[in-house]
Amino acid sequence: MTDQSAATDRPGAVPADPSAVQDALVEWYEADHRSYPWRETTDPYEILVSEVMSQQTQLDRVVDAWEDFLDRWPSAAVLAEADRADVVGFWTSHSLGYNNRAKYLHEAAGQIVQDYGGEWPRDPDGLSDLMGVGPYTANAVASFAFNNGDAVVDTNVKRVLYRAFDVPDDDSAFETAASVLMPEGRSRVWNNAIMELGGVACEKTPDCDGAQCPWREWCSAYETGDFTAPDVPTQPEFEGSRRQMRGRVISALKEYDELHLDDLGPRVRVDYAPDGEYGREWLRGLLDDLASDGLVDVEESDGETVARLQR
């Protein structure tokens, strides 16, 4: 007997016949949900942009950036022609963080044009070949653009399954449970609905009654009052971190186009001193990492080191 079949013997496990649970969630979602502009489109490019942006940022902060981005680069073909520097500059000036992802999006647009002749793959497996598209994003784009995805498993979904059905904190268990729950052929509405549930009713601090969670009658956590959620790793401090310094380099190079080391340094650290602990050597190391990430170009001219955003 497998663990999974043992789990179905306990109250709170994923129901063998999930149709009641499915109907309740879909009805709840369709009756009322947060409105986001990317929920009004099925264009895979527009969906991909929204997914890449919202992997890293609260949804309310993504709306303006998404609209501005699509105004400026309305299609994969247009984005593919853009300068990398402009895409990365846009990213940082909209406070989206993770500049590598601007690069991935730019590269993915290039792949669509070069490798796919402008024809988007329509399934998660094909979409996974795009740069920056992992399992979550592949299923999200396949679902929201083509209604052709598998069940998404993000931290919202994990939290919901862990609480409602006592799914153990284990990736393959989440995968199986999410897949069993999803109604066949309805990935678009289902994946929207289950993530909405995690986003408004089953957050870290749950709001079961306030959000009128449709799963209260089946939910293990609602029954027991134990709203423990899977652990999320605590992140190292950002203030003073290398990540913060990288962000400052990108911002400064967006503003000034091209800077010598000693002009850039003070914009990255107020205590920059060419020969100090945080001096040329340190800055050069930071720039070399950014260069190998494909974000920055470092050039020697007349014995001076100059940095700019990579085109």
Next chain:
DNA sequence: GTCCCGTTTC
């Protein structure tokens, strides 16, 4: 200070 969070790279 704490929370948010998926993908790439090694």
Next chain:
DNA sequence: GAAACGGGAC
């Protein structure tokens, strides 16, 4: 399997 990757909201 772990580390690196951002910056704003609260």
